[in-house]
Amino acid sequence: MDDYKSAAQTYEFLKKWLIQHPEFLKNNLYVGGDSYSGIPVPMIVQDLYYDSERGGSPRLNLNLQGYVLGNPVTDAYIDKNSRVPFAHRLTLISDRLYESAKANCHGDYVNANTSSEQCESDVQEIEELLRDINIQQILDPDCTFSSPKPNEEKSNLQRSLAENPDDFLSQLGEETLYYCHEYRYTLSEIWANNRDVREALHVREGTKGHWKRCNISGLAYTEDVTSSVAYHRNLSKTGLRALIYSGDHDMSVPHIGTQQWINSLNMTVADTWRAWYTEGQIAGYTKRYTNDDFALTYATVKGAGHVAPEYKPQQCYAMLKRWFAYYQL
Secondary structure, X not given: OEHHHHHHHHHHHHHHHHHHXXXXXXXXXXXXXXXXHHOHHHHHHHHHHOHHHOOOOOOXXXXXXXXXXXXXXXXXXXXXXXXXXXXXXXXXXXXXXXXXXXXXXXXXXXXXXXXXXXXHHHHHHHHHHHOOOOOOOOOOOOOOOOOOOHHHHHHHHHHXXXXXXXXXXXXXXXXXXXXXXXXXXXXXXXXXXXXXXXXXXXXXXXXXXXXXXXXXXXXXXXXXXOEOHHHHHHHOOOOOEEEEEEEOOOOOOOHHHHHHHHHOXXXXXXXXXXXXXXXXXXXXXXXEEEEOOEEEEEEEEOOOOOOHHHXXXXXXXXXXXXXXXXXXX
């Protein structure tokens, strides 16, 4: 499996599902995702948009409206390279070190080992300073180092939850459970393997064994698309809409890099940078771009990390609800 096959198979699945459920064809269709979805989603949307030109059979009159991406992995170089200026803005590295790295590396921190000895030395110092930072949310503890035996601690937690989840959860305070953001994922594993849940989701008996949130053991997957910017550029010439948002404390896919590739699309700024609010409080900042009939709304979510809705669900819900309704954020 690879990026191209993943996008193609998802496209085929959507077509077949809609053929089997034609009552949904008239509904507005949006394609969305977070994180690594930033690679396949633009590819899928492009396939769906040009479906009528493929000459395939059967053709579907899709009511495709646009796409939504959160903290999207988009360009391998831009995403990674933007971590250094992001770390500087968040005071994780000193002014002296940042200015030295910027001068010695000429703004290219990804290829430091091929630039110069001074550049490589600066980048190594930066990496050491960031080594124990949780890049998913820089304000969260890095749970890899929160225990002398982190894997054993996680296994014990999972075992206790699996054996007697009700008793365990009733004794465990919310602060303890949520100290490490990753602990919440353990709860999803318990939930998804519950018999009642599986019946409600119409999971066929015997088709799926024990479900894991991220089962990467033995996963044969090739990440062969290093950038999806070209797909965004193609889509910017259509009449679709796009919402791109970033948790502003995510260092794995920093908002700096996301804004960089958005700016590279050379669209017209329709609404300049401003705050957006929920319940009278600033929830983030937003900017809107257009290119003829295409419109792209970019937003940050204040205080959120990677996969922003996990950290700020209320604010993200308000953002999506307004955008779907064609309201300003």
